[in-house]
Amino acid sequence: MTPPGPRSPSSSLARSLWPAAVGLLAAALLLLIGLPLAALFLTTSPRALLQGLADPMVVPAIRLSLVTTTASLALVVLTGTPLAWLLARRRGRGWRFVETLVQLPVVLPPAVAGVALLLAFGRRGLLGPLLAGVGVGVPFTRAAVVLAQTFVAAPFYVQAAVSMFKRLDPDMLLVARTLGASRPRVFFRVVLPLSRAGLAGGAAMSWARALGEFGATLMFAGNLTGRTQTLPLAIYTALESDLRTAQSLSLILLAVAFGLLITIQFGSRR
Amino acid sequence: MTTLAVELTGQVGALSLALGLEARGGAGPVVIVGPNGSGKTSALMSIVGALKPHSGHVVLGEQPLFDAGRGIDVPVEARGIGFLPQRYALFPHLDVLGNVAFGVAEAERPAREQRARSVLQDLGVEGLARRRVDGLSGGEAQRVALARALAAAPRALLLDEPLASLDAAVRREVRAFLAAQLRTLAIPTVIVTHDRADAEAFAGHVLVLERGRVVQQGSLAGLAAAPATPFTRQFAVQDAGDRRTDSAD
Numbered sequence: 001m002t003p004p005g006p007r008s009p010s011s012s013l014a015r016s017l018w019p020a021a022v023g024l025l026a027a028a029l030l031l032l033i034g035l036p037l038a039a040l041f042l043t044t045s046p047r048a049l050l051q052g053l054a055d056p057m058v059v060p061a062i063r064l065s066l067v068t069t070t071a072s073l074a075l076v077v078l079t080g081t082p083l084a085w086l087l088a089r090r091r092g093r094g095w096r097f098v099e100t101l102v103q104l105p106v107v108l109p110p111a112v113a114g115v116a117l118l119l120a121f122g123r124r125g126l127l128g129p130l131l132a133g134v135g136v137g138v139p140f141t142r143a144a145v146v147l148a149q150t151f152v153a154a155p156f157y158v159q160a161a162v163s164m165f166k167r168l169d170p171d172m173l174l175v176a177r178t179l180g181a182s183r184p185r186v187f188f189r190v191v192l193p194l195s196r197a198g199l200a201g202g203a204a205m206s207w208a209r210a211l212g213e214f215g216a217t218l219m220f221a222g223n224l225t226g227r228t229q230t231l232p233l234a235i236y237t238a239l240e241s242d243l244r245t246a247q248s249l250s251l252i253l254l255a256v257a258f259g260l261l262i263t264i265q266f267g268s269r270r
Numbered sequence: 271m272t273t274l275a276v277e278l279t280g281q282v283g284a285l286s287l288a289l290g291l292e293a294r295g296g297a298g299p300v301v302i303v304g305p306n307g308s309g310k311t312s313a314l315m316s317i318v319g320a321l322k323p324h325s326g327h328v329v330l331g332e333q334p335l336f337d338a339g340r341g342i343d344v345p346v347e348a349r350g351i352g353f354l355p356q357r358y359a360l361f362p363h364l365d366v367l368g369n370v371a372f373g374v375a376e377a378e379r380p381a382r383e384q385r386a387r388s389v390l391q392d393l394g395v396e397g398l399a400r401r402r403v404d405g406l407s408g409g410e411a412q413r414v415a416l417a418r419a420l421a422a423a424p425r426a427l428l429l430d431e432p433l434a435s436l437d438a439a440v441r442r443e444v445r446a447f448l449a450a451q452l453r454t455l456a457i458p459t460v461i462v463t464h465d466r467a468d469a470e471a472f473a474g475h476v477l478v479l480e481r482g483r484v485v486q487q488g489s490l491a492g493l494a495a496a497p498a499t500p501f502t503r504q505f506a507v508q509d510a511g512d513r514r515t516d517s518a519d
Binding site for chain 2: 177189
Protein backbone atom coordinates (compact mmCIF):
# COMPACT_ATOMS: atom_id res chain seq x y z
CA MET A 1 0.00 0.00 0.00
CA THR A 2 1.29 3.45 -0.84
CA PRO A 3 0.95 5.88 2.02
CA PRO A 4 -1.41 8.78 1.38
CA GLY A 5 -0.07 12.29 1.03
CA PRO A 6 1.96 14.14 -1.60
CA ARG A 7 3.48 11.88 -4.22
CA SER A 8 7.22 11.51 -4.01
CA PRO A 9 9.45 11.94 -7.06
CA SER A 10 10.49 8.27 -6.87
CA SER A 11 6.92 7.08 -7.25
CA SER A 12 6.47 9.27 -10.31
CA LEU A 13 9.64 7.70 -11.76
CA ALA A 14 8.22 4.24 -11.07
CA ARG A 15 5.03 5.27 -12.85
CA SER A 16 6.83 6.32 -15.97
CA LEU A 17 8.99 3.19 -16.01
CA TRP A 18 6.05 0.87 -15.46
CA PRO A 19 4.78 0.64 -19.07
CA ALA A 20 8.30 0.08 -20.35
CA ALA A 21 8.99 -2.67 -17.82
CA VAL A 22 5.74 -4.48 -18.57
CA GLY A 23 6.31 -4.21 -22.30
CA LEU A 24 9.92 -5.38 -22.14
CA LEU A 25 9.26 -8.44 -20.02
CA ALA A 26 6.30 -9.44 -22.13
CA ALA A 27 8.32 -8.99 -25.31
CA ALA A 28 11.11 -11.15 -23.91
CA LEU A 29 8.79 -14.10 -23.45
CA LEU A 30 7.13 -13.54 -26.80
CA LEU A 31 10.57 -13.63 -28.40
CA LEU A 32 11.51 -16.80 -26.55
CA ILE A 33 8.41 -18.54 -27.86
CA GLY A 34 8.27 -16.94 -31.28
CA LEU A 35 11.92 -17.15 -32.31
CA PRO A 36 12.29 -20.96 -32.22
CA LEU A 37 8.98 -21.36 -34.04
CA ALA A 38 10.09 -18.86 -36.69
CA ALA A 39 13.45 -20.59 -36.93
CA LEU A 40 11.73 -23.79 -38.00
CA PHE A 41 10.53 -21.97 -41.12
CA LEU A 42 13.33 -19.51 -41.75
CA THR A 43 16.22 -21.94 -41.80
CA THR A 44 14.86 -24.15 -44.55
CA SER A 45 13.64 -24.05 -48.15
CA PRO A 46 10.81 -25.95 -49.80
CA ARG A 47 13.36 -28.07 -51.61
CA ALA A 48 15.26 -28.97 -48.44
CA LEU A 49 11.94 -29.82 -46.84
CA LEU A 50 11.01 -32.26 -49.57
CA GLN A 51 14.48 -33.78 -49.44
CA GLY A 52 14.06 -34.21 -45.70
CA LEU A 53 10.82 -36.08 -46.26
CA ALA A 54 12.55 -38.54 -48.59
CA ASP A 55 14.19 -40.28 -45.67
CA PRO A 56 12.97 -43.91 -45.48
CA MET A 57 11.86 -43.61 -41.87
CA VAL A 58 9.47 -40.74 -42.57
CA VAL A 59 6.53 -42.61 -44.09
CA PRO A 60 6.50 -45.45 -41.51
CA ALA A 61 6.66 -42.89 -38.70
CA ILE A 62 3.75 -40.87 -40.09
CA ARG A 63 1.70 -44.02 -40.64
CA LEU A 64 2.49 -45.36 -37.17
CA SER A 65 1.62 -42.05 -35.51
CA LEU A 66 -1.71 -41.91 -37.35
CA VAL A 67 -2.60 -45.49 -36.45
CA THR A 68 -1.56 -45.34 -32.80
CA THR A 69 -3.05 -41.91 -32.05
CA THR A 70 -6.33 -42.97 -33.66
CA ALA A 71 -6.35 -46.08 -31.49
CA SER A 72 -5.46 -44.20 -28.30
CA LEU A 73 -8.06 -41.51 -29.05
CA ALA A 74 -10.72 -44.19 -29.49
CA LEU A 75 -9.63 -45.78 -26.23
CA VAL A 76 -9.65 -42.42 -24.42
CA VAL A 77 -13.14 -41.49 -25.64
CA LEU A 78 -14.62 -44.93 -25.09
CA THR A 79 -13.38 -45.23 -21.49
CA GLY A 80 -12.98 -41.56 -20.60
CA THR A 81 -16.59 -40.58 -21.33
CA PRO A 82 -18.11 -43.02 -18.81
CA LEU A 83 -15.43 -42.16 -16.24
CA ALA A 84 -16.08 -38.43 -16.67
CA TRP A 85 -19.83 -39.02 -16.36
CA LEU A 86 -19.34 -40.84 -13.06
CA LEU A 87 -16.96 -38.17 -11.77
CA ALA A 88 -19.41 -35.41 -12.69
CA ARG A 89 -22.45 -37.09 -11.12
CA ARG A 90 -21.06 -38.61 -7.94
CA ARG A 91 -20.44 -36.74 -4.71
CA GLY A 92 -18.04 -37.74 -1.97
CA ARG A 93 -14.40 -37.63 -1.04
CA GLY A 94 -13.54 -40.91 -2.77
CA TRP A 95 -14.67 -39.59 -6.12
CA ARG A 96 -12.80 -36.31 -5.65
CA PHE A 97 -9.67 -38.34 -4.97
CA VAL A 98 -10.21 -40.30 -8.18
CA GLU A 99 -10.67 -37.01 -10.04
CA THR A 100 -7.27 -35.83 -8.77
CA LEU A 101 -5.67 -39.17 -9.60
CA VAL A 102 -6.89 -39.01 -13.18
CA GLN A 103 -5.28 -35.58 -13.58
CA LEU A 104 -1.91 -36.79 -12.30
CA PRO A 105 -0.43 -37.76 -15.70
CA VAL A 106 -0.68 -34.10 -16.76
CA VAL A 107 1.98 -33.03 -14.26
CA LEU A 108 3.85 -36.34 -14.06
CA PRO A 109 7.29 -36.30 -15.76
CA PRO A 110 7.06 -38.52 -18.88
CA ALA A 111 10.08 -40.51 -17.71
CA VAL A 112 8.17 -41.45 -14.57
CA ALA A 113 5.20 -42.47 -16.71
CA GLY A 114 7.55 -44.71 -18.73
CA VAL A 115 8.94 -46.43 -15.64
CA ALA A 116 5.45 -46.81 -14.18
CA LEU A 117 4.13 -48.40 -17.36
CA LEU A 118 7.08 -50.81 -17.48
CA LEU A 119 6.51 -51.76 -13.84
CA ALA A 120 2.84 -52.43 -14.57
CA PHE A 121 2.87 -54.12 -17.98
CA GLY A 122 6.56 -55.04 -18.42
CA ARG A 123 7.87 -58.60 -18.44
CA ARG A 124 8.75 -58.30 -14.77
CA GLY A 125 5.93 -55.90 -13.98
CA LEU A 126 2.78 -56.46 -11.96
CA LEU A 127 0.79 -57.86 -14.85
CA GLY A 128 3.84 -59.34 -16.62
CA PRO A 129 3.38 -62.98 -15.56
CA LEU A 130 -0.34 -62.80 -16.26
CA LEU A 131 0.22 -61.35 -19.75
CA ALA A 132 3.02 -63.83 -20.46
CA GLY A 133 0.62 -66.61 -19.44
CA VAL A 134 -1.71 -65.71 -22.31
CA GLY A 135 1.23 -65.20 -24.64
CA VAL A 136 1.14 -61.40 -24.70
CA GLY A 137 4.22 -59.25 -24.37
CA VAL A 138 3.32 -55.58 -24.24
CA PRO A 139 6.58 -53.58 -24.02
CA PHE A 140 8.26 -52.58 -27.28
CA THR A 141 5.12 -53.21 -29.34
CA ARG A 142 2.54 -50.97 -30.96
CA ALA A 143 0.25 -51.79 -28.07
CA ALA A 144 2.82 -50.22 -25.75
CA VAL A 145 2.82 -47.06 -27.89
CA VAL A 146 -0.98 -46.88 -27.63
CA LEU A 147 -0.94 -47.49 -23.87
CA ALA A 148 1.68 -44.79 -23.29
CA GLN A 149 -0.31 -42.31 -25.38
CA THR A 150 -3.54 -43.17 -23.62
CA PHE A 151 -1.88 -42.79 -20.21
CA VAL A 152 -0.62 -39.28 -20.87
CA ALA A 153 -3.46 -38.03 -23.08
CA ALA A 154 -6.59 -39.29 -21.30
CA PRO A 155 -6.63 -36.58 -18.59
CA PHE A 156 -7.09 -33.82 -21.15
CA TYR A 157 -10.25 -35.42 -22.45
CA VAL A 158 -11.59 -36.50 -19.07
CA GLN A 159 -11.12 -33.04 -17.58
CA ALA A 160 -12.97 -31.38 -20.46
CA ALA A 161 -15.77 -33.95 -20.29
CA VAL A 162 -16.19 -33.64 -16.51
CA SER A 163 -16.50 -29.86 -16.69
CA MET A 164 -19.04 -30.12 -19.53
CA PHE A 165 -21.12 -32.73 -17.68
CA LYS A 166 -21.05 -30.73 -14.43
CA ARG A 167 -22.55 -27.74 -16.18
CA LEU A 168 -25.72 -29.63 -17.14
CA ASP A 169 -28.83 -28.71 -15.16
CA PRO A 170 -29.77 -31.73 -12.98
CA ASP A 171 -33.43 -30.71 -13.24
CA MET A 172 -33.21 -31.04 -17.01
CA LEU A 173 -31.89 -34.59 -16.77
CA LEU A 174 -34.63 -35.47 -14.29
CA VAL A 175 -37.34 -33.97 -16.50
CA ALA A 176 -36.06 -36.05 -19.41
CA ARG A 177 -36.54 -39.17 -17.31
CA THR A 178 -40.05 -38.16 -16.20
CA LEU A 179 -40.82 -37.87 -19.91
CA GLY A 180 -40.16 -41.59 -20.22
CA ALA A 181 -36.50 -41.57 -21.26
CA SER A 182 -34.33 -44.30 -19.74
CA ARG A 183 -30.87 -43.41 -18.41
CA PRO A 184 -29.11 -44.42 -21.66
CA ARG A 185 -31.63 -42.45 -23.72
CA VAL A 186 -31.13 -39.37 -21.53
CA PHE A 187 -27.38 -39.74 -22.02
CA PHE A 188 -27.53 -40.03 -25.80
CA ARG A 189 -30.41 -37.62 -26.46
CA VAL A 190 -29.71 -34.89 -23.91
CA VAL A 191 -26.27 -35.18 -22.31
CA LEU A 192 -24.21 -35.87 -25.42
CA PRO A 193 -25.84 -33.32 -27.75
CA LEU A 194 -25.40 -30.61 -25.11
CA SER A 195 -21.76 -31.56 -24.42
CA ARG A 196 -20.64 -32.22 -27.99
CA ALA A 197 -18.56 -29.08 -28.50
CA GLY A 198 -16.71 -29.46 -25.20
CA LEU A 199 -16.07 -33.15 -25.76
CA ALA A 200 -14.68 -32.45 -29.23
CA GLY A 201 -12.35 -29.81 -27.80
CA GLY A 202 -11.15 -32.19 -25.11
CA ALA A 203 -10.65 -34.95 -27.68
CA ALA A 204 -8.60 -32.60 -29.86
CA MET A 205 -6.34 -31.58 -26.96
CA SER A 206 -5.99 -35.20 -25.96
CA TRP A 207 -5.11 -36.27 -29.50
CA ALA A 208 -2.51 -33.51 -29.79
CA ARG A 209 -0.90 -34.66 -26.56
CA ALA A 210 -0.85 -38.29 -27.79
CA LEU A 211 0.66 -37.22 -31.11
CA GLY A 212 3.49 -35.45 -29.32
CA GLU A 213 4.11 -38.23 -26.78
CA PHE A 214 7.85 -38.91 -26.55
CA GLY A 215 9.34 -39.78 -23.17
CA ALA A 216 7.01 -42.51 -21.96
CA THR A 217 6.91 -44.05 -25.43
CA LEU A 218 10.71 -44.13 -25.69
CA MET A 219 11.04 -45.92 -22.35
CA PHE A 220 8.07 -48.25 -22.58
CA ALA A 221 7.82 -48.94 -26.31
CA GLY A 222 11.33 -48.24 -27.54
CA ASN A 223 12.35 -46.64 -30.83
CA LEU A 224 12.04 -49.31 -33.51
CA THR A 225 11.50 -48.00 -37.05
CA GLY A 226 8.14 -49.10 -38.45
CA ARG A 227 7.18 -50.72 -35.17
CA THR A 228 7.25 -48.22 -32.33
CA GLN A 229 8.96 -45.20 -33.88
CA THR A 230 6.33 -42.49 -33.91
CA LEU A 231 6.88 -39.01 -35.38
CA PRO A 232 8.49 -37.46 -32.27
CA LEU A 233 10.85 -40.45 -31.95
CA ALA A 234 11.70 -40.21 -35.64
CA ILE A 235 12.58 -36.54 -35.13
CA TYR A 236 14.85 -37.50 -32.26
CA THR A 237 16.55 -40.18 -34.35
CA ALA A 238 16.89 -37.95 -37.41
CA LEU A 239 18.66 -35.27 -35.40
CA GLU A 240 21.70 -37.54 -35.31
CA SER A 241 21.82 -38.18 -39.04
CA ASP A 242 19.95 -35.61 -41.11
CA LEU A 243 18.77 -32.38 -39.55
CA ARG A 244 16.59 -31.64 -42.61
CA THR A 245 14.46 -34.70 -41.89
CA ALA A 246 14.04 -33.66 -38.28
CA GLN A 247 13.05 -30.18 -39.43
CA SER A 248 10.58 -31.41 -42.04
CA LEU A 249 8.85 -33.67 -39.54
CA SER A 250 8.84 -30.90 -36.95
CA LEU A 251 7.12 -28.56 -39.39
CA ILE A 252 4.47 -31.18 -40.06
CA LEU A 253 3.77 -31.52 -36.34
CA LEU A 254 3.81 -27.75 -35.88
CA ALA A 255 1.27 -27.29 -38.67
CA VAL A 256 -1.00 -29.96 -37.20
CA ALA A 257 -0.76 -28.47 -33.70
CA PHE A 258 -1.45 -24.95 -34.97
CA GLY A 259 -4.39 -26.15 -37.03
CA LEU A 260 -5.87 -27.94 -34.03
CA LEU A 261 -5.48 -24.93 -31.77
CA ILE A 262 -7.21 -22.66 -34.26
CA THR A 263 -10.02 -25.18 -34.71
CA ILE A 264 -10.53 -25.53 -30.96
CA GLN A 265 -10.60 -21.78 -30.41
CA PHE A 266 -12.94 -21.25 -33.33
CA GLY A 267 -15.17 -24.06 -32.08
CA SER A 268 -15.34 -22.73 -28.53
CA ARG A 269 -16.24 -19.24 -29.72
CA ARG A 270 -19.31 -20.42 -31.60
CA MET B 271 -60.74 -40.77 -10.83
CA THR B 272 -57.11 -41.63 -10.16
CA THR B 273 -55.57 -41.00 -6.77
CA LEU B 274 -51.94 -40.38 -5.93
CA ALA B 275 -51.33 -41.59 -2.38
CA VAL B 276 -48.00 -40.78 -0.75
CA GLU B 277 -46.71 -41.87 2.63
CA LEU B 278 -42.96 -41.38 2.96
CA THR B 279 -40.59 -41.17 5.89
CA GLY B 280 -36.84 -41.20 6.19
CA GLN B 281 -33.67 -39.27 5.62
CA VAL B 282 -33.35 -37.54 2.26
CA GLY B 283 -30.14 -35.54 2.12
CA ALA B 284 -29.82 -33.49 5.30
CA LEU B 285 -33.55 -33.59 5.90
CA SER B 286 -35.68 -36.00 7.87
CA LEU B 287 -38.84 -36.22 5.80
CA ALA B 288 -42.27 -37.35 7.02
CA LEU B 289 -44.78 -36.75 4.27
CA GLY B 290 -48.32 -37.95 3.84
CA LEU B 291 -50.63 -36.71 1.13
CA GLU B 292 -53.39 -37.79 -1.18
CA ALA B 293 -54.05 -36.01 -4.47
CA ARG B 294 -57.20 -36.96 -6.35
CA GLY B 295 -57.80 -36.27 -9.99
CA GLY B 296 -60.60 -33.77 -10.42
CA ALA B 297 -60.63 -32.79 -6.76
CA GLY B 298 -58.18 -29.89 -7.00
CA PRO B 299 -54.45 -30.03 -6.42
CA VAL B 300 -52.52 -30.56 -3.22
CA VAL B 301 -50.60 -27.36 -2.55
CA ILE B 302 -47.43 -27.76 -0.49
CA VAL B 303 -46.23 -24.62 1.27
CA GLY B 304 -43.50 -24.08 3.81
CA PRO B 305 -40.44 -22.02 4.65
CA ASN B 306 -37.21 -22.35 2.67
CA GLY B 307 -35.44 -25.62 3.37
CA SER B 308 -38.58 -27.25 4.76
CA GLY B 309 -38.31 -30.06 2.21
CA LYS B 310 -40.89 -28.99 -0.38
CA THR B 311 -38.69 -29.81 -3.36
CA SER B 312 -37.36 -32.96 -1.66
CA ALA B 313 -40.97 -34.08 -1.28
CA LEU B 314 -41.56 -33.77 -5.04
CA MET B 315 -38.23 -35.47 -5.78
CA SER B 316 -39.23 -38.40 -3.59
CA ILE B 317 -42.60 -38.78 -5.30
CA VAL B 318 -41.07 -38.66 -8.77
CA GLY B 319 -38.45 -41.21 -7.74
CA ALA B 320 -35.26 -39.14 -7.81
CA LEU B 321 -34.79 -39.46 -4.04
CA LYS B 322 -35.29 -42.64 -2.02
CA PRO B 323 -36.74 -42.32 1.48
CA HIS B 324 -36.23 -45.31 3.77
CA SER B 325 -39.82 -46.31 4.25
CA GLY B 326 -43.32 -45.71 3.04
CA HIS B 327 -45.07 -45.95 -0.30
CA VAL B 328 -46.18 -44.04 -3.37
CA VAL B 329 -49.27 -45.43 -5.07
CA LEU B 330 -50.77 -44.04 -8.26
CA GLY B 331 -54.25 -45.42 -8.94
CA GLU B 332 -53.90 -49.14 -8.37
CA GLN B 333 -50.19 -49.24 -9.13
CA PRO B 334 -47.57 -49.10 -6.36
CA LEU B 335 -44.66 -47.01 -7.66
CA PHE B 336 -42.63 -47.26 -4.49
CA ASP B 337 -43.03 -49.55 -1.54
CA ALA B 338 -40.05 -49.88 0.75
CA GLY B 339 -41.55 -52.83 2.59
CA ARG B 340 -42.21 -54.86 -0.56
CA GLY B 341 -39.04 -53.75 -2.33
CA ILE B 342 -40.95 -52.01 -5.13
CA ASP B 343 -39.22 -49.06 -6.76
CA VAL B 344 -40.46 -48.20 -10.24
CA PRO B 345 -37.79 -46.19 -12.10
CA VAL B 346 -38.47 -42.50 -12.77
CA GLU B 347 -39.10 -43.03 -16.49
CA ALA B 348 -41.79 -45.66 -15.87
CA ARG B 349 -43.76 -43.80 -13.19
CA GLY B 350 -45.86 -41.73 -15.56
CA ILE B 351 -45.55 -38.67 -13.33
CA GLY B 352 -45.00 -35.34 -15.07
CA PHE B 353 -42.62 -32.88 -13.43
CA LEU B 354 -42.24 -29.14 -13.98
CA PRO B 355 -39.14 -27.81 -12.25
CA GLN B 356 -38.95 -24.24 -11.08
CA ARG B 357 -36.89 -22.90 -14.00
CA TYR B 358 -38.66 -25.20 -16.49
CA ALA B 359 -35.37 -26.80 -17.65
CA LEU B 360 -36.33 -26.82 -21.33
CA PHE B 361 -33.86 -28.66 -23.58
CA PRO B 362 -31.75 -25.89 -25.15
CA HIS B 363 -30.60 -28.05 -28.07
CA LEU B 364 -34.14 -28.66 -29.30
CA ASP B 365 -36.70 -26.18 -30.61
CA VAL B 366 -40.11 -25.85 -28.95
CA LEU B 367 -41.62 -28.65 -31.02
CA GLY B 368 -38.63 -30.90 -30.29
CA ASN B 369 -39.03 -30.23 -26.57
CA VAL B 370 -42.71 -31.05 -26.57
CA ALA B 371 -42.28 -34.11 -28.82
CA PHE B 372 -39.47 -35.51 -26.62
CA GLY B 373 -41.76 -37.44 -24.31
CA VAL B 374 -44.44 -38.50 -26.79
CA ALA B 375 -44.62 -42.29 -26.80
CA GLU B 376 -44.84 -42.79 -30.56
CA ALA B 377 -42.30 -44.67 -32.63
CA GLU B 378 -42.47 -42.43 -35.70
CA ARG B 379 -41.29 -38.86 -35.68
CA PRO B 380 -44.24 -37.42 -37.67
CA ALA B 381 -46.67 -38.97 -35.19
CA ARG B 382 -44.69 -37.54 -32.28
CA GLU B 383 -44.65 -34.08 -33.82
CA GLN B 384 -48.33 -34.22 -34.67
CA ARG B 385 -49.18 -34.99 -31.06
CA ALA B 386 -46.79 -32.24 -29.89
CA ARG B 387 -48.45 -29.72 -32.20
CA SER B 388 -51.88 -30.59 -30.93
CA VAL B 389 -50.79 -30.11 -27.31
CA LEU B 390 -49.21 -26.76 -28.20
CA GLN B 391 -52.49 -25.83 -29.87
CA ASP B 392 -54.47 -26.82 -26.78
CA LEU B 393 -52.34 -24.44 -24.76
CA GLY B 394 -52.66 -21.68 -27.36
CA VAL B 395 -48.99 -21.55 -28.29
CA GLU B 396 -48.85 -23.47 -31.59
CA GLY B 397 -47.18 -20.42 -33.11
CA LEU B 398 -44.05 -21.10 -31.04
CA ALA B 399 -43.43 -24.56 -32.55
CA ARG B 400 -40.29 -23.69 -34.49
CA ARG B 401 -38.86 -21.16 -32.02
CA ARG B 402 -35.64 -21.68 -30.12
CA VAL B 403 -36.31 -22.12 -26.42
CA ASP B 404 -33.70 -19.58 -25.27
CA GLY B 405 -35.67 -16.82 -27.00
CA LEU B 406 -38.93 -17.49 -25.17
CA SER B 407 -40.41 -15.09 -22.61
CA GLY B 408 -41.07 -16.39 -19.10
CA GLY B 409 -44.76 -16.92 -19.77
CA GLU B 410 -44.08 -18.68 -23.06
CA ALA B 411 -41.46 -20.93 -21.49
CA GLN B 412 -43.95 -21.85 -18.77
CA ARG B 413 -46.54 -22.93 -21.32
CA VAL B 414 -43.99 -24.86 -23.36
CA ALA B 415 -42.80 -26.66 -20.23
CA LEU B 416 -46.40 -27.53 -19.39
CA ALA B 417 -46.97 -28.69 -22.97
CA ARG B 418 -43.86 -30.85 -22.80
CA ALA B 419 -45.08 -32.50 -19.62
CA LEU B 420 -48.64 -33.01 -20.92
CA ALA B 421 -47.53 -34.39 -24.29
CA ALA B 422 -46.11 -37.40 -22.45
CA ALA B 423 -49.66 -38.10 -21.17
CA PRO B 424 -48.72 -38.20 -17.48
CA ARG B 425 -51.04 -39.84 -14.97
CA ALA B 426 -50.10 -37.29 -12.30
CA LEU B 427 -48.38 -33.92 -12.34
CA LEU B 428 -45.90 -32.26 -9.97
CA LEU B 429 -45.14 -28.54 -10.25
CA ASP B 430 -42.31 -26.88 -8.34
CA GLU B 431 -42.96 -23.15 -7.91
CA PRO B 432 -44.55 -22.95 -11.38
CA LEU B 433 -44.90 -19.16 -11.31
CA ALA B 434 -41.92 -18.06 -9.23
CA SER B 435 -39.68 -17.11 -12.14
CA LEU B 436 -42.26 -14.85 -13.80
CA ASP B 437 -42.70 -11.07 -13.51
CA ALA B 438 -45.59 -10.05 -11.30
CA ALA B 439 -47.68 -8.84 -14.25
CA VAL B 440 -47.23 -12.02 -16.28
CA ARG B 441 -47.65 -14.15 -13.19
CA ARG B 442 -51.27 -13.18 -12.64
CA GLU B 443 -52.22 -14.07 -16.21
CA VAL B 444 -50.28 -17.36 -16.25
CA ARG B 445 -51.69 -18.31 -12.86
CA ALA B 446 -55.27 -18.04 -14.10
CA PHE B 447 -54.35 -19.95 -17.24
CA LEU B 448 -52.58 -22.70 -15.30
CA ALA B 449 -55.43 -23.04 -12.80
CA ALA B 450 -57.89 -23.46 -15.67
CA GLN B 451 -55.67 -26.02 -17.38
CA LEU B 452 -55.30 -28.05 -14.21
CA ARG B 453 -59.07 -28.08 -13.70
CA THR B 454 -59.61 -29.41 -17.24
CA LEU B 455 -56.81 -31.95 -16.87
CA ALA B 456 -58.26 -33.50 -13.73
CA ILE B 457 -55.27 -35.72 -12.90
CA PRO B 458 -53.69 -35.89 -9.42
CA THR B 459 -51.57 -32.76 -9.07
CA VAL B 460 -49.14 -31.55 -6.43
CA ILE B 461 -47.95 -27.95 -6.51
CA VAL B 462 -45.17 -26.45 -4.41
CA THR B 463 -45.45 -22.71 -3.89
CA HIS B 464 -44.49 -19.93 -1.51
CA ASP B 465 -47.21 -17.62 -2.78
CA ARG B 466 -50.57 -17.33 -1.09
CA ALA B 467 -52.18 -16.16 -4.32
CA ASP B 468 -51.23 -19.49 -5.93
CA ALA B 469 -52.84 -21.48 -3.13
CA GLU B 470 -55.94 -19.36 -3.53
CA ALA B 471 -56.12 -19.61 -7.32
CA PHE B 472 -55.54 -23.36 -7.46
CA ALA B 473 -58.16 -23.82 -4.75
CA GLY B 474 -56.43 -26.87 -3.44
CA HIS B 475 -55.86 -28.72 -0.25
CA VAL B 476 -53.00 -26.87 1.45
CA LEU B 477 -50.31 -28.81 3.25
CA VAL B 478 -47.86 -26.91 5.45
CA LEU B 479 -44.43 -28.48 5.56
CA GLU B 480 -41.89 -27.43 8.20
CA ARG B 481 -38.55 -29.16 8.72
CA GLY B 482 -39.67 -32.06 6.58
CA ARG B 483 -42.92 -32.63 8.49
CA VAL B 484 -46.55 -31.84 7.75
CA VAL B 485 -47.52 -29.49 10.57
CA GLN B 486 -50.99 -28.56 9.36
CA GLN B 487 -53.32 -29.07 6.43
CA GLY B 488 -56.70 -28.00 5.16
CA SER B 489 -58.28 -25.36 2.98
CA LEU B 490 -56.64 -21.96 2.87
CA ALA B 491 -59.60 -20.50 4.76
CA GLY B 492 -59.36 -23.26 7.35
CA LEU B 493 -55.66 -22.57 7.90
CA ALA B 494 -56.30 -18.86 8.15
CA ALA B 495 -58.99 -19.42 10.76
CA ALA B 496 -56.74 -21.45 13.05
CA PRO B 497 -53.07 -21.21 12.12
CA ALA B 498 -51.03 -23.74 14.08
CA THR B 499 -47.60 -22.17 13.56
CA PRO B 500 -46.20 -18.69 12.96
CA PHE B 501 -45.39 -19.67 9.37
CA THR B 502 -48.97 -20.79 8.72
CA ARG B 503 -50.27 -17.57 10.19
CA GLN B 504 -47.96 -15.52 8.03
CA PHE B 505 -48.82 -17.51 4.93
CA ALA B 506 -52.54 -18.04 5.24
CA VAL B 507 -53.80 -14.95 7.00
CA GLN B 508 -54.02 -12.35 4.30
CA ASP B 509 -53.29 -9.28 6.37
CA ALA B 510 -50.81 -10.86 8.76
CA GLY B 511 -47.88 -8.51 8.54
CA ASP B 512 -46.01 -7.29 5.51
CA ARG B 513 -46.20 -10.32 3.25
CA ARG B 514 -47.71 -8.97 0.04
CA THR B 515 -48.19 -12.12 -1.93
CA ASP B 516 -48.21 -10.72 -5.41
CA SER B 517 -45.19 -8.50 -5.08
CA ALA B 518 -42.06 -9.33 -6.99
CA ASP B 519 -39.62 -11.34 -4.91
